[in-house]
Amino acid sequence: MTAAGMNILLGVILLLLNLTAAADASSQSSPLRLGYLEHPGSALCLAAGSKGFFRAEGVRVRLVRFHDTERGLAALAAGGIDAGAFAVGETLRQIAEGKELRIIAGGGTARGADPLADLDEAATLEQESGGIVVAVAAPPRAPGKEVLVRLVTALIRAYQSLQKEPGGIGHGAVHFDPNPDYRRIERLWRFHDLQGEKRPRDFLANHVYEEIYCDALDRLMDRTGTKDGVLQKLFSEAVCVPDCCPPVAKKRDKNKGGSR
């Protein structure tokens, strides 16, 4: 897809989604400032706002638009925003440079820009590097876990919604996936040769907070079970550590998050 094509697609998405970040009377003292890139892969954030999923999940969000990932990540590092949906390649590069970022969700990847991408793994990974992930600052600056789980739950619901609109943007030239997908990120990490020799083996894993996505998915699975085909597919693709334990002994409060 050309840059002009991407801009047109983004314009259409904005029009379709009627961008209005919802506010609600949840317990947050101030809205979570969610940066997003002018890129069709940011559509899950926009849809979650315009379709009221943030509000439905009890999280107040203010969307902040950025023209490029560098400025977005700089704002995240400076505390100007609380979370951001930016290009995964640049986000990984900044993590490798020592920026304290945590990837908590996926987004969308525009496909079709490079006709060789389907035939050449390097071209595919280059294209993937332009896709969107949602990142936050590392604790203690990051929003609380419960807020993040609600945020990602809303993004998954936005994904469900887009997938269920026949002929909508969920079925176009952008591949959406709310899963941060450690395996995909690790492929990109290696492709860009970011591991280096001296870095600890778990360096990347310490920067991908997949548990947030797993908890969000778990929360939605608890609500709908296996009845929702879109959700079931996401669940099948996720690699989440399962729950154990007899129900009488479970400490986890499903209304307050927890993990699998």
Next chain:
Amino acid sequence: MKRIMAFVLSLTLLAGTAFGANLPKLRVGYVPEPAHGLYFVAKEKGYFKEEGVDVDLFQFGSAAEGLAALKAEKLDVGTFGTTAPLLFISRGSEFTFIGGMMIGGQAIITRPERLAELSGKNLKVYKGKKIGLVKLSTGDVIFKGALKKAGIDYKKDISFVEFGTVAAVVEAVKKGAVDAGLVYPPHFSLAEKNYGLKVAHYIEEFYPDYTCCRIVAHTKEVNAHPETYRKFLAALIKAYKFYKTNPDETVKIYTRALKIDEDIIRNETYVKRVAESNPDPLRKGILDFWKHIQEAGYITQDYPIDRHINTDIYKQALDSVIKREPKDKIYQQMLTFYRKQN
């Protein structure tokens, strides 16, 4: 006289406190499953302190939470399944398997009217069936491993429905949404008791001595303080002997610690023997599990997992206990088992 008694008691308490204070401490995490009971026995019978280690037990509601605590060094040791530590290790966590806690324990449940159809000693009865499971649970990985060993192409011949919780699997079996469901203790006992469902098979019937729930610790700590971990495992070896020779008291200890129905604990532990609490590291079992988890597609990269298994410390612990009681049959059986499984 009273004053003398009080003085003696004070001295005893002081000595006890000092004794406890001088022992190396281990913070041990576990999940509340009946077969994890060796920890409670070792604690209650005083085996940890006898062996020279001061253990604090911490209960976790999920393997992910427990391993996150271990990774954050809020724990020194943890028992959180097999899948979860392998996933963490595959992503770079420097954990080492030093022992085990549970062998076997998974069962396939069905509705009573489907029992005859699923009976027999051949896994082929499950071909063409829809089976519910908790994704990435031990049962998921081991059942697929058993099917593969039996020459069944499970990706083609069986339809798996993945659920987030074991309660959801039981519910699906109950409603007939799946033909059978893979569950772990005490859920099949609860499903039998509460809903009249039936156990069609224990996976152990097809895959003897498969690994569940391993004991993991930080590699650097294990290497730095092997003696502390040896003492810890020696206490669990003594707890194993107690569990094998004192069923009534063991059931009471498990029941007090887990607050699960005493009859269910007795039935699973000593009547049906659905799982065994055993501290052996089961190195071969971990390597098999690793192979199955890769075949199932949950871990894609290859990695020399063997470097994260330390059987030496367990063997030293077993040797130290046998040296004190060389003729004890239970310890000799443990030694034979160790030689076979590692």
